[in-house]
Amino acid sequence: MEYKDQIDVANSELGTKVVYCSDEFFADSGRMLQPTEPVYIEDKYDANGKWMDGWESRRRRDGKNDFCFIRLGSPSIIENFNIDTTHFTGNFAPGISILGCYVPGGTTDDRVVDGSAVSEWFDLLDKKNLDGDSHNLFSCKSDKPLTHLKLTLHPDGGIARFRAFGNKWFDQTKYEITGTNVISKKSGARAIYANDEHFGCLSNVLEKHEPQSMADGWETRRRRKAGNDWGLIALAQPAKVHEIIVDTSFFKGNFPDTFSISTANISNIDDNTLLEVSKTWDKIIERKKLGMNKINIFKKEDLLHEQEITHIRIDIFPDGGIARLKLIGDFI
Incomplete structure (x- = not known):
């Protein structure tokens, strides 16, 4: 049942x-x-x-x-x-x-x-x-x-x-969220590309509802080669971000060790071109450790800039799965 x-x-x-x-x-x-x-x-x-x-x-x-x-x-x-x-x-x-x-x-x-x-x-x-x-x-x-x-x-x-x-249940009183999740599907964000979606699609991390299981997140296969896995996400409109939340609920022995996020503010560019140029984008957060089966919160002091952004690239090292990704901020 x-x-x-x-x-x-x-x-x-x-x-x-x-x-x-x-x-x-x-x-x-x-x-x-x-x-x-x-x-x-x-x-x-x-x-x-x-x-x-x-x-x-x-x-x-x-x-x-x-x-x-x-x-x-x-x-x-x-x-x-x-x-x-x-x-x-x-x-x-x-x-x-x-x-x-x-x-x-x-x-x-x-x-x-x-x-x-x-x-x-x-x-x-x-x-x-x-x-x-x-x-x-x-x-x-x-x-x-x-x-x-x-x-x-x-x-x-x-x-x-x-x-x-x-x-x-997550105690929202433990920290203050002021703003909108600017990469929620509800906000119009979309997943453009992920290099590996073997166990779960990148678009799952944009869902509004609470994650239901590992299948309800983005998960890559076990990486046996050098490098790391990554994905691209487009916002519906430009925004500024002041907090990042990486939810690894349900991911215990298979969550990423670390992650980073790069950003860009661009328009009139096709998705195929984005795949190549995303390698040069500016970091908004350098590589940070993640904990298993938890809501990992990175506040304003962890971020490297508050510039307007339209796209993000998330890199996970070396592989693994996350349930939800939230960028808390305000649309411009």
């Missing part, structure tokens, strides 16, 4: 992980965060019993409930849940509830688990009944940004996959 314009922020490939579990006797809680579909292997058993592809606790005899704490890979806002009990028939959890909280970066998970770092837990899902061998779909009650979740099973049992659909 997928939701349009939303991603599974609980996906383990995004860095989400279980940081504490009350009981996972029959099946490891971390399995429920896997992006793959759950499988059932008829004759597979381990030391504790039937092997199940998901989280499964033992049978409670004390009147209490099993639970686990989950740290999201990035702060996120969740809109929908899919509690998938596929293959769990006589052993699924009959009920579930979910809480969420937001703690500042650098807070250790143990302080979330013991409650010492949490000012407030938000109700995301009141106790709901679950059906076995089914996709149980629910809406999230809160639209607040979250870093951690607490899942409670009522009282015990198993779920195959836990999906939390929404989008990564």
Whole structure:
């Protein structure tokens, strides 16, 4: 089950992980965060019993409930849940509830688990009944940004996959953006050329919506020769730029090591000619390191000029992928 314009922020490939579990006797809680579909292997058993592809606790005899704490890979806002009990028939959890909280970066998970770092837990899902061998779909009650979740099973049992659909949340208050993304498709910008678009097109970096996966960005193949990969983008009209944002969301082992951007202010020139002359354009930002799976921000003091521009050339070294590129400024 997928939701349009939303991603599974609980996906383990995004860095989400279980940081504490009350009981996972029959099946490891971390399995429920896997992006793959759950499988059932008829004759597979381990030391504790039937092997199940998901989280499964033992049978409670004390009147209490099993639970686990989950740290999201990035702060996120969740809109929908899919509690998938596929293959769990006589052993699924009959009920579930979910809480969420937001703690500042650098807070250790143990302080979330013991409650010492949490000012407030938000109700995301009141106790709901679950059906076995089914996709149980629910809406999230809160639209607040979250870093951690607490899942409670009522009282015990198993779920195959836990999906939390929404989008990564970026704290805009951490820095001030004044201006327009002058290379957004919405602003009329267009990708002219990229020397390599093996896994994803350069035009993807101009999209307005939040990136959905690696496929929703520009990604080149692994470079086995000298040199680097690059692309050209045309603005809809002249602009001045005072901030650059390179979003490498989803790109972890395959993001570029460094990048640079050159610019020009030209008119009445055909695209083929641009490919050659772009090598001589003035840098607006020299080569800078990039971090994986993050929004990399380069402010005014990082830029080499504030001249009017109509075209840019982005060079990535030596290769790799980026999800979005934004040049914040003002049209002239």
